[in-house]
Amino acid sequence: MTVTQQDEERSLTPRRVGALAEDVRLACMRISRRVRFESTYAVAPHQFSVLARLEEGPRTPRELADVEKVSPPSMTRTVTHLETDGLVTRSDHPDDGRQVLVTLTVAGREMLHTIRRQRDAWMASRVAGLSPQEQRDLERAVAVLQKLAAA
Amino acid sequence: MTVTQQDEERSLTPRRVGALAEDVRLACMRISRRVRFESTYAVAPHQFSVLARLEEGPRTPRELADVEKVSPPSMTRTVTHLETDGLVTRSDHPDDGRQVLVTLTVAGREMLHTIRRQRDAWMASRVAGLSPQEQRDLERAVAVLQKLAAA
DNA sequence: TATTGTTATACTCTATAACTATA
DNA sequence: TATAGTTATAGAGTATAACAATA
Numbered sequence: 001m002t003v004t005q006q007d008e009e010r011s012l013t014p015r016r017v018g019a020l021a022e023d024v025r026l027a028c029m030r031i032s033r034r035v036r037f038e039s040t041y042a043v044a045p046h047q048f049s050v051l052a053r054l055e056e057g058p059r060t061p062r063e064l065a066d067v068e069k070v071s072p073p074s075m076t077r078t079v080t081h082l083e084t085d086g087l088v089t090r091s092d093h094p095d096d097g098r099q100v101l102v103t104l105t106v107a108g109r110e111m112l113h114t115i116r117r118q119r120d121a122w123m124a125s126r127v128a129g130l131s132p133q134e135q136r137d138l139e140r141a142v143a144v145l146q147k148l149a150a151a
Numbered sequence: 152m153t154v155t156q157q158d159e160e161r162s163l164t165p166r167r168v169g170a171l172a173e174d175v176r177l178a179c180m181r182i183s184r185r186v187r188f189e190s191t192y193a194v195a196p197h198q199f200s201v202l203a204r205l206e207e208g209p210r211t212p213r214e215l216a217d218v219e220k221v222s223p224p225s226m227t228r229t230v231t232h233l234e235t236d237g238l239v240t241r242s243d244h245p246d247d248g249r250q251v252l253v254t255l256t257v258a259g260r261e262m263l264h265t266i267r268r269q270r271d272a273w274m275a276s277r278v279a280g281l282s283p284q285e286q287r288d289l290e291r292a293v294a295v296l297q298k299l300a301a302a
Numbered sequence: 303t304a305t306t307g308t309t310a311t312a313c314t315c316t317a318t319a320a321c322t323a324t325a
Numbered sequence: 326t327a328t329a330g331t332t333a334t335a336g337a338g339t340a341t342a343a344c345a346a347t348a
Contacts (some may be wrong), residue, residue, distance in 0.1 A: 024293055072314075146178050
């Protein structure tokens, strides 16, 4: 099949979009699964997810429950666990006495970095094993993957 | 930066490999998470995973437990649940009286297809929203993603 | 005696409902 | 009266230990 400049400007056919979407989804889910299996956890996945969320700044348990799509009691339990482990702190909300602010500690931030290093180590060894051409193709597509992952 | 033919034949620097690996891993895990959140499940993730494994052919509970990395009692529970729902059947092993063969039913196979359609629907709408150039870049890289996901 | 599968039991994460404190 | 957070309680998934059947 010959690919002309004109072809490059045209969208893929719905059929090809469907096949591409299926392949990308499957590959991403398999990679994700492998990464999770390869790295040993100091904290459980749902705890890691909360820690990562707190990197952006302090949040209330309600906000964390909403964004993580779990119930408030579940988030209470998770936050309590993280607090016991010294990874977050609870403090009074300055404006609203009902609310609580959950903040990442230095240890929590270090835990995030440690886990990410573990996860990246496996993927880096895989990427290093690709051919130069495959690495270039992947580099060109990573921006697209990030766009798919966003919002 | 100018990219010559010679550059194309050279591997990326370790630093660039590391950055690429990090970006790819993060994007894949975010996409995977989004897909899981977007689709509503008729069966739980660990049950889906077992159904998918049985697509290749019948397996014993022991084999399923090993490959899914759960304990034998957990797999007994999962298989019992799937059997109750009519998605798999248990039968005697022809050669070894101790073992049991777990086989996918027609309903189980249909369930797999239904869930995959749900998952692909979200991804297809995302891919359809990409520019033609982005779609081409993604198509070129999907083989690399599949290679990363394999083995 | 070793292995497969199951049952017994306990722990964790999840949820809904009820309770307390504050707005 | 409504909302944030917690506690009470129950349901589902996981694990280890113990047991029955078979190799």
